[in-house]
Amino acid sequence: MNIGDVAQRSGLPAKTIRYYEDIGLITPMRDTNGYRRFRDSDLHKLAFLGRARALGFTIEDCRTLLALYEDNTRASADVKDLAQAHLAKIEDKIVQLESMRDTLSELVHSCAGDNRPDCPILSDLATGQH
Amino acid sequence: MNIGDVAQRSGLPAKTIRYYEDIGLITPMRDTNGYRRFRDSDLHKLAFLGRARALGFTIEDCRTLLALYEDNTRASADVKDLAQAHLAKIEDKIVQLESMRDTLSELVHSCAGDNRPDCPILSDLATGQH
DNA sequence: GATAAGGCTTCCAGTCACTGGAGGGTCAAG
DNA sequence: CTTGACCCTCCAGTGACTGGAAGCCTTATC
Numbered sequence: 001m002n003i004g005d006v007a008q009r010s011g012l013p014a015k016t017i018r019y020y021e022d023i024g025l026i027t028p029m030r031d032t033n034g035y036r037r038f039r040d041s042d043l044h045k046l047a048f049l050g051r052a053r054a055l056g057f058t059i060e061d062c063r064t065l066l067a068l069y070e071d072n073t074r075a076s077a078d079v080k081d082l083a084q085a086h087l088a089k090i091e092d093k094i095v096q097l098e099s100m101r102d103t104l105s106e107l108v109h110s111c112a113g114d115n116r117p118d119c120p121i122l123s124d125l126a127t128g129q130h
Numbered sequence: 131m132n133i134g135d136v137a138q139r140s141g142l143p144a145k146t147i148r149y150y151e152d153i154g155l156i157t158p159m160r161d162t163n164g165y166r167r168f169r170d171s172d173l174h175k176l177a178f179l180g181r182a183r184a185l186g187f188t189i190e191d192c193r194t195l196l197a198l199y200e201d202n203t204r205a206s207a208d209v210k211d212l213a214q215a216h217l218a219k220i221e222d223k224i225v226q227l228e229s230m231r232d233t234l235s236e237l238v239h240s241c242a243g244d245n246r247p248d249c250p251i252l253s254d255l256a257t258g259q260h
Numbered sequence: 261g262a263t264a265a266g267g268c269t270t271c272c273a274g275t276c277a278c279t280g281g282a283g284g285g286t287c288a289a290g
Numbered sequence: 291c292t293t294g295a296c297c298c299t300c301c302a303g304t305g306a307c308t309g310g311a312a313g314c315c316t317t318a319t320c
Binding site for chain 2: 054065071081103104
């Protein structure tokens with residue numbers, strides 16, 4: 001398979017696939033013309049990476065996950081720890097965003113949104129007081 | 131005030147304040163020795179920026195917000211529109227993160243986390259199937 | 261055989277909002 | 291006069307791509 005094929009099948013942009021090779025996540029073969037030639041195992045890895053990234057794992061997490069995946073003597077505890085740490089970060093972010101949302105939503109609702117200049121949003125930003 | 135003072139009072143790192151000057155958000159004066167000299171109005175702006183950033187507004191949003199703040203003929207509708215658009219983005223992100231959290235949480239709970247290699251997390255990443 | 265379209269290559273630069281560090285000048289206290 | 295705490299500028303790096311330039315390869319058509 002050429003890069004266009006794996007891009008389509010994995011759902012990842014060709015640019016991203018080249019980038020993943022650059023940083024050593026995959027190592028496709030090369031044809032005599034210099035084109036990358038992808039094996040099924042490469043496609044498999046890319047799909048794996050796509051799913052891990054979609055769950056928000058960092059690239060370094062993905063590297064570790066791939067290594068664990070290919071290590072048949074892994075302990076599932078190692079995978080679980082990684083996933084749990086990541087889950088905690090996500091939950092953290094959600095809490096932060098919810099706090100922003102709540103404040104912002106309150107401000108938006110308290111603003112008339114008309115032609116007059118009076119604006120509680122700006123007042124709040126200016127003074128930190130409602 | 132020197133940069134250390136405004137850093138402490140605004141809660142922003144000195145590096146960030148210099149950066150904000152670089153990109154034209156503030157324009158402190160200079161002493162003869164080259165040190166930045168901040169007026170109260172600069173501190174006020176920095177506090178404004180700190181609060182806007184804490185609500186997740188981008189730097190460009192902040193620039194616009196500052197301009198609106200200083201324009202006494204603004205329409206509050208302009209501020210509200212900006213805030214509402216930003217709120218929508220935040221809500222979007224929350225939905226995405228919640229989806230990640232739900233999937234990940236399910237996977238984490240289904241993984242034994244022991245010394246054996248069998249791991250539903252890796253299986254899911256590998257196949258996209260539970 | 262020429263040519264055009266599309267796919268592939270590499271390499272460089274830009275994104276966002278800082279952050280770290282090197283290398284050096286300034287200031288106040290003892 | 292030295293020490294230590296400030297301050298300065300400039301450069302590079304972060305994460306994970308993404309866009310674009312410049313150029314080679316392949317396939318189809320005329």
